[in-house]
Amino acid sequence: MKYTKEEARKRRHFRIRNKIQGTKARPRLNVFKSNQYFYAQIIDDFKGVTLVSSSSLKMDLKNKCNxxxxxxxxxxxxxxxxxxxxxxVVFDRGGYLFHGKVKAFAEAVKEEGIQF
Structure with a gap:
């Protein structure tokens, strides 16, 4: 049985989420990318609360998803x-490969002093 790209990504994401959980001491840094925008949020899974979020949606950029x-x-x-x-934080790559945009995002977060 073949899966579409999106179905395969969701299956990978569920596998990852079974192993990763954000706590108050180490919340989960989640990544999502669409065709138009790039999103990230820091989540406390025990409370089910988003602590911090950011996206390219409201940023003044020429291209919002590169x-x-x-x-x-x-x-x-x-x-x-x-x-x-x-x-x-605990890094949750959301089922995406650690390559390209996701890798650049992770390196930018590490440069600013957040540890994984």
């Missing part, structure tokens, strides 16, 4: 996390 946008979102969410005194 590597530059991913880096901008990474820097923005790291600044917001530091403001909320979040220094360590």
């Amino acid at each position: 590597i530059e946008a991913a880096i901008a979102v990474g820097k923005d969410i790291a600044k917001k996390a530091k403001a909320k005194k979040i220094s360590t």
Whole structure:
């Protein structure tokens, strides 16, 4: 049985989510990318609450879903996390390969001082 790209990504994401859970001490940093925008949020899974979120939707960028946008979102969410005194997170790549936009995003967050 063949899966579409999206179905395969969702299956990978469910596998990852069975192993990763965000706590108050180490919340989960989740990534989602659509064809037009790049989104990220930091989530406390025990309370079911989004602590910090950021997206390229409201940023003033020429192209809102490329590597530059991913880096901008990474820097923005790291600044917001530091403001909320979040220094360590569990990275949830959302079923995407750790390559390209996702990798650039992760490196931008690490450069700003958030640890995985």
